[in-house]
Amino acid sequence: MTIHQLSIFIENRSGTLIKVLDALKEANIQLIATTIADTAEYGILRIVCAEPMRACEELKKAGIAVAISDVFALQLDNKPGSAADVIKLFSLAGISITYIYTFLLRGKGILVFRTDNTDLAKKTIEENQLPYIAEADLTDWA
Amino acid sequence: MSRDERSALQGKRLHKIVEYVYHNVPFYRNKLQELDIRPDDIQTIEDITKLPFTTKKDLRDNYPFGLQAAPQSEIIRIHASSGTTGNPTIVGYTRKDIGVWSECMARCLTAYGVTRDDIFSVAYGYGLFTGGLGAHYGVEHIGASVIPAGTGNTEKHLKLIRDLGITGLACTPSYALYLAETMDKLGIRKEDLKLRVGAFGAEPWTESMRQEIEARLGLKGFNIYGLSEVMGPSVSYECQMQNGSHICEDHFYPEIINPVTLEPLPAGQTGELVFTTLTKEGMPVLRYRTRDLCSLLPGTCDCGRTEVRMGRIQGRSDDMLIIRGINVFPSQVESVVLSMPEFAPHYMLVVDRVNNLDTLQVQVELRQEVFTSTFDTPAAVDELEKRLAAKLKSVLSIAAKVQLKAPGTIERSQGKSAHVIDKRKL
Numbered sequence A: 001m002t003i004h005q006l007s008i009f010i011e012n013r014s015g016t017l018i019k020v021l022d023a024l025k026e027a028n029i030q031l032i033a034t035t036i037a038d039t040a041e042y043g044i045l046r047i048v049c050a051e052p053m054r055a056c057e058e059l060k061k062a063g064i065a066v067a068i069s070d071v072f073a074l075q076l077d078n079k080p081g082s083a084a085d086v087i088k089l090f091s092l093a094g095i096s097i098t099y100i101y102t103f104l105l106r107g108k109g110i111l112v113f114r115t116d117n118t119d120l121a122k123k124t125i126e127e128n129q130l131p132y133i134a135e136a137d138l139t140d141w142a
Numbered sequence B: 001m002s003r004d005e006r007s008a009l010q011g012k013r014l015h016k017i018v019e020y021v022y023h024n025v026p027f028y029r030n031k032l033q034e035l036d037i038r039p040d041d042i043q044t045i046e047d048i049t050k051l052p053f054t055t056k057k058d059l060r061d062n063y064p065f066g067l068q069a070a071p072q073s074e075i076i077r078i079h080a081s082s083g084t085t086g087n088p089t090i091v092g093y094t095r096k097d098i099g100v101w102s103e104c105m106a107r108c109l110t111a112y113g114v115t116r117d118d119i120f121s122v123a124y125g126y127g128l129f130t131g132g133l134g135a136h137y138g139v140e141h142i143g144a145s146v147i148p149a150g151t152g153n154t155e156k157h158l159k160l161i162r163d164l165g166i167t168g169l170a171c172t173p174s175y176a177l178y179l180a181e182t183m184d185k186l187g188i189r190k191e192d193l194k195l196r197v198g199a200f201g202a203e204p205w206t207e208s209m210r211q212e213i214e215a216r217l218g219l220k221g222f223n224i225y226g227l228s229e230v231m232g233p234s235v236s237y238e239c240q241m242q243n244g245s246h247i248c249e250d251h252f253y254p255e256i257i258n259p260v261t262l263e264p265l266p267a268g269q270t271g272e273l274v275f276t277t278l279t280k281e282g283m284p285v286l287r288y289r290t291r292d293l294c295s296l297l298p299g300t301c302d303c304g305r306t307e308v309r310m311g312r313i314q315g316r317s318d319d320m321l322i323i324r325g326i327n328v329f330p331s332q333v334e335s336v337v338l339s340m341p342e343f344a345p346h347y348m349l350v351v352d353r354v355n356n357l358d359t360l361q362v363q364v365e366l367r368q369e370v371f372t373s374t375f376d377t378p379a380a381v382d383e384l385e386k387r388l389a390a391k392l393k394s395v396l397s398i399a400a401k402v403q404l405k406a407p408g409t410i411e412r413s414q415g416k417s418a419h420v421i422d423k424r425k426l
Helices: A016-026 A052-061 A082-092 A118-127 A135-139 B003-024 B026-034 B045-050 B056-061 B095-112 B130-142 B154-163 B173-186 B207-217 B330-338 B378-396
Strands: A002-011 A031-038 A042-049 A066-076 A099-105 A108-114 B075-081 B089-094 B119-122 B145-147 B168-171 B197-201 B220-227 B232-238 B245-247 B252-257 B271-277 B288-294 B321-323 B326-328 B343-354 B357-366 B401-405 B420-422
Touching: A002 A016, A002 A052, A002 A108, A002 A135, A002 B401, A016 A042, A016 A052, A031 A099, A042 A052, A042 A099, A042 B378, A052 A066, A066 A082, A066 A118, A082 A108, A082 A118, B003 B026, B003 B045, B003 B271, B045 B252, B056 B089, B075 B095, B075 B130, B089 B095, B095 B130, B095 B197, B095 B220, B095 B232, B119 B130, B119 B154, B130 B145, B130 B168, B130 B220, B130 B232, B154 B173, B168 B173, B173 B197, B173 B207, B173 B357, B197 B207, B197 B232, B207 B220, B220 B245, B321 B343, B326 B330, B330 B343, B330 B357, B330 B378, B357 B378, B378 B401
Parallel strands: B119 B145, B119 B168, B168 B197, B197 B220, B343 B420, B357 B401
Antiparallel strands: A002 A042, A002 A066, A031 A042, A066 A108, A099 A108, B075 B089, B220 B232, B232 B245, B252 B271, B271 B288, B321 B326, B343 B357
């Protein structure tokens, strides 16, 4: 029910981001979504891509601090308020969201979020029959 | 006292101190026996070259009380300074030691022109560090009013300096400049203050820093030198000539040696400064290697004092850094970094001086294997950073700013000195 996201530690200085992107390019990995959580000194670059496990191995080979995190990716209706409606379900279930971001996949809005309460999140998704995407959806994408 | 008279006194005291440690400190008895030296072989000050050296490592190896000569019941004060590993150097003082220390400190202050009419603020750190209490007792000994300001709380301190008409100030030179900065910020002019004398030390400083401090605080700034292993501040001091620092050599006998061959060097040549405490009871040291590089100035001083003068400290013969008056060894940082599995065994200390205050930044590399899924938020990384910073603070006694680096980005170094980037212009 979750997808693999790459989380990459990058220092705030020129040349660090391109090192990551070059390594992915070299490995022929298709990026699907990226977002960065930045601080004054470093950033955590989060990447949704095709073949995340292979991407992770390639990045490690390039000496990059990378980890795989499991995140949920729900499909949203393309209309105002759909994100609010979905998040409200988790909120009512008492689930804290660590971070969220969105991207478009084949014209559909995808909401990515991470929570430490994975079991309850899965239950909420099942009970409400929320459409989620799986890793295969990302691999086929290219 | 003429030089000859003093040499005779030093010889007599040296004999006595060697006899004292021979009978009270197994470490020294063993060392002297190894060299086949009996206390009676030491009769004049020239005989000092027969004696063994003492190093910081000896103090560390005999932690905590191994070099203490007086019984614990005679010790009335214990100070501690940082060591190269987790163990600090412990120095115990008897009542007589505190008396000698106060006397030497009073000697320094008197040379600066301080009298019982002065109001004197001590803004060295109070506590384990010898600066605060050392200066404090000297000011009291003279009979001036002492303000135990300590460090920090700078705005309140400045208010007191102004409102109480404080005339004297003891602190690190960098803190003096920080005071000046704060004055500018608060709109306090030096004309609003009555400061006239400053006793600055515990870290290296330059003639241009002196000029800046004097111009901005409106006082005359004098150097004071000391180290806790020998006593604390008051080992040497500048007189009104400000041409080298007179050593209280009736208590602390100085030598300059070649740090490699350990041979004594003649006056005027630069080498490592070595001290023998001639009168100390708590923890006397024979030929303690300070690692400070300087020279003893030949000739006599125009002020009339016959005490020998030492020139400015020109550097160190080891990798010790002095940051905000505190001794910091790269190996201390190393021990902390190695104790945390999250970090690779590569680190860099970046020392700088920002707004006249020393700053220490410690760069460490994240280990790729431990960068796991929990590290996908800044909060998790910050927590790791804070944990390291707290450990460093407890080991170093000063705050260090931690900077996390990606794996493989810190230059692999050969030798200890390559772990340090010191950007301070001294």
